[in-house]
Amino acid sequence: MFESLSEKVQSTFRNISGRGRIDEDGVRSAMDDVRTALLEADVHQDVVKQFCDEVVIEAIGQEVTKSLKPGEEMIGLVHQKLIDLMSPPQGTSTDPIMLVEPAPTIVMLCGLQGSGKTTTCGKLAAYLKQRGRSVMLAAADLQRPAAVEQLKIVAEQVDTEGKGNVKVHFYAEPDKCSEYGKATGVAVGVCLRALGEARKAKVDVLILDTAGRLHIDNDLMKELEGINRALNPHQIYLIVDAMVGQDAVNSAKAFHQRLAVDGIILTKFDSDTRGGAALSVKSVTGAPIKFIGVGERFDALEEFHPQRMAGRILGMGDVVSLVEKAQAEVSEEDAEKLAEKMASGKLTMDDFVKQLKSIRRMGPMKQLLGMLPGVGSMLKNVQVDEKQLDQLEGMVNSMTKKERDDIKLLNKSRIKRIAKGSGTTPTDVNKLTKQFEMMQKMTKQMAGTGFGGKMKAMKEMSKGGGNLIPGMSNMPTLGGRGSTKTLGVKSKFKQRKKRK
Amino acid sequence: MGLFSTTVSAIRKGLARTREAVGSGFRSLLMGRALDDELISEIEQRLIAADVGVAATTSIIKNLRQAYKDKEIVRGEDTLEFLKQQLIGRWEETDRSLAVAQTKPTVILVAGINGSGKTTSVAKITKSLKEQGRTVLLAAADTYRAAATEQLEIWSNRLDVQIVKGEAGSDPAAVVFDACDAAIARHVDALVIDTAGRLHTQDNLMRQLTKIRDVVAKKIPGAPHEVLLVLDATAGQNAITQAKVFAKAINVTGIFLAKLDGTAKGGIVVAIQDVLGIPVKLIGVGETLDDVEAFDPTSFMQAMFEA
Numbered sequence: 088m089f090e091s092l093s094e095k096v097q098s099t100f101r102n103i104s105g106r107g108r109i110d111e112d113g114v115r116s117a118m119d120d121v122r123t124a125l126l127e128a129d130v131h132q133d134v135v136k137q138f139c140d141e142v143v144i145e146a147i148g149q150e151v152t153k154s155l156k157p158g159e160e161m162i163g164l165v166h167q168k169l170i171d172l173m174s175p176p177q178g179t180s181t182d183p184i185m186l187v188e189p190a191p192t193i194v195m196l197c198g199l200q201g202s203g204k205t206t207t208c209g210k211l212a213a214y215l216k217q218r219g220r221s222v223m224l225a226a227a228d229l230q231r232p233a234a235v236e237q238l239k240i241v242a243e244q245v246d247t248e249g250k251g252n253v254k255v256h257f258y259a260e261p262d263k264c265s266e267y268g269k270a271t272g273v274a275v276g277v278c279l280r281a282l283g284e285a286r287k288a289k290v291d292v293l294i295l296d297t298a299g300r301l302h303i304d305n306d307l308m309k310e311l312e313g314i315n316r317a318l319n320p321h322q323i324y325l326i327v328d329a330m331v332g333q334d335a336v337n338s339a340k341a342f343h344q345r346l347a348v349d350g351i352i353l354t355k356f357d358s359d360t361r362g363g364a365a366l367s368v369k370s371v372t373g374a375p376i377k378f379i380g381v382g383e384r385f386d387a388l389e390e391f392h393p394q395r396m397a398g399r400i401l402g403m404g405d406v407v408s409l410v411e412k413a414q415a416e417v418s419e420e421d422a423e424k425l426a427e428k429m430a431s432g433k434l435t436m437d438d439f440v441k442q443l444k445s446i447r448r449m450g451p452m453k454q455l456l457g458m459l460p461g462v463g464s465m466l467k468n469v470q471v472d473e474k475q476l477d478q479l480e481g482m483v484n485s486m487t488k489k490e491r492d493d494i495k496l497l498n499k500s501r502i503k504r505i506a507k508g509s510g511t512t513p514t515d516v517n518k519l520t521k522q523f524e525m526m527q528k529m530t531k532q533m534a535g536t537g538f539g540g541k542m543k544a545m546k547e548m549s550k551g552g553g554n555l556i557p558g559m560s561n562m563p564t565l566g567g568r569g570s571t572k573t574l575g576v577k578s579k580f581k582q583r584k585k586r587k
Numbered sequence: 588m589g590l591f592s593t594t595v596s597a598i599r600k601g602l603a604r605t606r607e608a609v610g611s612g613f614r615s616l617l618m619g620r621a622l623d624d625e626l627i628s629e630i631e632q633r634l635i636a637a638d639v640g641v642a643a644t645t646s647i648i649k650n651l652r653q654a655y656k657d658k659e660i661v662r663g664e665d666t667l668e669f670l671k672q673q674l675i676g677r678w679e680e681t682d683r684s685l686a687v688a689q690t691k692p693t694v695i696l697v698a699g700i701n702g703s704g705k706t707t708s709v710a711k712i713t714k715s716l717k718e719q720g721r722t723v724l725l726a727a728a729d730t731y732r733a734a735a736t737e738q739l740e741i742w743s744n745r746l747d748v749q750i751v752k753g754e755a756g757s758d759p760a761a762v763v764f765d766a767c768d769a770a771i772a773r774h775v776d777a778l779v780i781d782t783a784g785r786l787h788t789q790d791n792l793m794r795q796l797t798k799i800r801d802v803v804a805k806k807i808p809g810a811p812h813e814v815l816l817v818l819d820a821t822a823g824q825n826a827i828t829q830a831k832v833f834a835k836a837i838n839v840t841g842i843f844l845a846k847l848d849g850t851a852k853g854g855i856v857v858a859i860q861d862v863l864g865i866p867v868k869l870i871g872v873g874e875t876l877d878d879v880e881a882f883d884p885t886s887f888m889q890a891m892f893e894a
Contacts, residue, residue: 127641129823132632200846201702201819205733232706232741237734240755244733266745301848328702332638332823332855355701358786360825473791 095124096165096401100158114146117161129363131336134172134370142168166397172366173393175375183350183377183390184211184292186220187321191285191293195318197311197346198326199338200299203354205234207326207380208296209241210388214378216251217386220291225281226259227274227314228298230266235259238296245385253291258284271306274298275313282318295320302341315346322349324377327368329353330360336371343372350377353391357381365396434527436491440483447476481509482519494520613670613892617663622655626663630670637854637891640824643861647673671892677860678884683868685712686812686840692724692770693777694803694810698796698837699817700829701784704845706735708817708871709781710742711879712843717746721776726766727752728759728799729783739781746876749773759783759795760802767806780811787832800837814840815868818855820847826855827862834865841868844882848873853891856882 099120118139125135146164186192194211196204205228212222224242228234242257249255258281263273278295285293295314300307315323325339325348342348351368356379369376376391425442428434483491485508490496497505497520499513506513613633620626627648634644650673654660660669687693695712699705706729713723725743727750729735736752743750751769753762763780770778782799785792803811816839818826833839847853847870856867867882 123641126635127824129825132635199821201704203702206701231738233734233738236737237732240733328819328822330700330819330822330825330829332821332826333636334638334821335823338821355786357788358700358825359788359828363823 095127096121099124100162100165111147114143114161118143118146121165125363125366128366129330129332129335129360131333131363131367131371134336134367137370138168138172138366162401166401169366169397169400170393173369173376173391173396175393176373184215184322186291190289190291191223191282192291192322193282193293193295193318193320194322194324195295195297195311195314195320196324196326196352197297197342198299199301199328200231202299202326202328203380204228204299204326205237205241205296206383207352207354207378207388208238208294209245209385210380211294211378212242212245212255213249213385214388215292216245216249216253216255219251219253221253221256221289223256223258223281223285223288223290223293225278225285225293225295226257226261227278227281227295229264229270229274229277230298232264234296234298235261235264249385256285256288256290272310272313274310275317278314278318302338308341308345312345324348324350324352325368325372325374326352326354327364329356329364329379330358331364335364336367339368339372343374348372348374350374352376352378352380354380357387432527436483436486436494436523439523439526440480443476443480447473478509478511478515479519482506482511482516485509494523613667617667620663622660622663622666626666627651627655630666634854638823638858639854640827640858640861643857667892671888674857674891675885675888677857681866683841683866683882685868688809688812691774691776692807692810693812694767694770694807695777695779695813695815696782696800696803696811696837697780697815697817697843698782698833698839699784700786700819701732703784703817703819703822704871705729705784705817706738706742706781707874708815708843708845708869708879709739709779710746711871711876712815712869713742713746713748713779714876715879716777716779717748722774723748724766724770724773724775724778725750726763726778726780728762728766728780730755730757730759730762731783735781735783749775760798763799763802764806767803767810771807787829793832793836796833797836812840814838815843816841816865817843817845818859820844820853820855820870822855824855824858827858830859830863830865834863839865841866843867843869843871845871847871848878853887856884856887860884 099117121142122135122139125138126132130138142161142164145168146161184192184194196207196211198204208224212224215222224238226235226238228238239257239259242255246255260277260280263270263277265273274297281295282293295318297311297314298307300311302308314320323346325342325346327335327339331338339348339351351372351374353365353368353376365376365379376393379389379391381387381389425434425438428438482505485505486494490501490505497516502513502516502520505511505516509516613630616629616633617626630651631644631648634647635641639647647670651660651666651669654669660666685695697705697709697712709725713725716723723746725739725748727736727739729739730753733755736755740750740752749769751762751766753759753765759782766778766780780799780803782796783792785796787793800811800814814837816830816833818830822829830839830842842859842865844853844856844859844867853870859865859867870880870882870887872878872880
């Protein structure tokens with residue numbers, strides 16, 4: 088996501104930061120590159136033009152040209168402008184979903200075919216369920232074959248697997264389904280009856296999953312207007328595929344004109360899209376982006392924060408989101424316990440795997456690392472092999488309780504057994520124990536000592552423990568692996584011989 | 588001779604639909620105006636808006652500027668012709684019909700990202716195969732998404748063709764394995780495989796797709812005869828990245844460009860041709876099963892510029 092865009096913008100500004108001063112032409116030519124980068128990222132051209140013009144004017148006005156660090160000044164300016172571009176208008180609510188009294192709050196999802204409405208229904212339901220709000224999903228897509236069936240399965244899955252103890256209801260009238268174009272308008276009645284059921288069941292939120300439609304399909308757009316009039320939904324969300332092209336703006340505009348959309352949910356953000364849609368859709372409709380979908384799982388829905396997104400676009404990382412993710416997975420109590428164990432050097436294999444598991448629950452490793460400042464562009468060609476992490480868990484699971492508490496117990500035959508049990512080789516197990524011992528030592532030093540000790544621990548880390556996350560061995564310069572390779576006895580001997 | 592042979596009448600019939608779909612207002616922009624710098628920059632914007640892509644647009648505009656400087660083009664009308672030629676010239680004469688195996692079954696593997704329109708495209712292909720008197724077997728190899736199998740099953744009932752499916756959550760490669768066996772045993776002419784949508788950034792899912800392809804190749808020599816990548820025409824330049832990754836995983840032989848009936852201007856075909864060279868074989872221009880056409884660069888560009 089955004090990788091290529093941020094890379095281009097960064098390299099542009101790197102070029103000008105190298106220089107001492109920059110004149111007006113310099114600003115303009117730098118912004119020309121930014122313009123190309125934005126266009127290639129499918130940002131709508133009108134938006135691009137306005138954006139670049141404003142930056143140029145302000146850059147000259149703010150006397151970036153007189154600054155000694157024009158590159159930094161420009162990045163700061165572009166960063167602020169990006170935030171402005173994506174921020175909701177002053178005075179509007181920043182709550183992702185505004186809940187109304189009396190319940191139910193009615194939420195309607197609409198969008199083009201294949202934008203991800205049904206999946207997003209499930210994600211929203213999971214989001215609300217986790218926050219203690221009961222939900223009813225209503226199937227208003229009577230066009231696409233098996234759309235009703237799909238939503239039903241989604242509702243059941245979220246109901247049984249989602250966090251939280253409230254119920255996820257489902258409403259549908261499967262007999263009303265028909266071939267494309269033959270059931271137009273029927274959805275209005277279905278939605279009305281769903282609302283009745285939602286009131287009876289006393290759910291907090293009713294979510295309407297409408298059929299995908301083209302914004303130029305008048306009949307189907309009229310159907311949406313019909314639902315809008317009949318139910319008067321409190322929130323209407325437009326679902327937009329983050330990979331959408333220049334036409335994104337036209338369709339968003341059309342939906343907005345007919346329905347006065349309250350918010351936008353961008354889906355498929357976990358692709359490598361340059362995310363131009365995020366920038367343009369908000370700017371033409373004025374409706375704020377509420378959520379972004381970042382994966383196939385139901386919990387892969389993030390609240391949208393313009394500030395953080397601007398940071399990600401410019402490759403500044405997004406530490407705030409990362410910390411939030413961590414907080415959702417690790418309780419404070421656990422964290423304190425762990426810190427104690429670290430300080431006393433009593434970190435066990437169990438603790439290690441527990442940590443690893445909670446990190447992995449936060450999302451794919453690559454996505455997490457991408458949120459660290461400066462790491463995003465470095466990760467571009469790195470494949471994080473999640474399988475190796477599975478393997479690691481497998482090895483620990485093959486150890487006895489005693490072994491996990493004290494890995495010094497591991498002798499040749501135990502190692503052999505563990506390798507067999509986890510489908511790995513003794514070399515793999517040995518590697519793991521070595522790395523783990525290194526980490527034990529390191530964490531003890533980190534936790535227990537002052538500044539000097541920490542520095543020493545850092546050094547240790549770069550010597551060999553820096554590769555604690557397996558599967559990332561081809562990672563460039565994170566931890567300096569390979570720089571201080573220790574030679575084997577034989578090769579040392581050979582070298583000495585040569586010198587003579 | 589393959590499927591979807593582009594007969595003149597078919598093009599003409601289809602062109603109306605394509606014109607409706609991809610017309611981008613060039614004619615009204617250019618008619619009666621003299622070419623000047625302002626018009627050139629308007630053309631540039633129009634090309635970008637049509638998703639032609641920055642690289643292709645830049646090169647076309649550069650050529651146009653040169654021609655303008657050399658006084659080869661003066662009037663807007665001539666510009667229209669110039670642009671058309673610039674674009675049409677990018678395609679070589681080639682066979683864009685779907686491949687047919689010498690010994691049946693012909694296997695068509697269909698893949699793409701989530702929501703690109705795979706299942707609808709599979710139904711469209713199946714319908715036209717049937718209309719040509721061929722027997723078809725469908726394989727529901729999307730065992731991941733909720734009710735994906737049911738969706739394809741409804742199409743198989745409406746189209747009256749057989750279907751092979753698996754349990755939800757089962758290995759799609761196993762479904763494909765069974766489908767290959769069934770296709771051989773039942774002597775069908777064509778086996779069309781619908782796979783789960785996957786983002787090209789998901790390496791494990793891309794490997795799964797490679798495995799599916801390998802299973803097909805092992806079961807039926809020479810298969811899959813056609814590997815179609817379904818691209819959403821409303822997707823922007825990211826479609827190119829998608830195609831690159833899919834091509835690497837399953838050796839894509841053709842592209843099915845779906846949802847051209849949006850107001851997307853279809854310029855993405857230019858970028859596809861420039862960067863990938865994978866032939867666009869079919870275009871989807873509407874919701875009903877008959878809304879599918881063979882892609883022909885000349886008539887497509889005519890449609891794009893004449894409307």
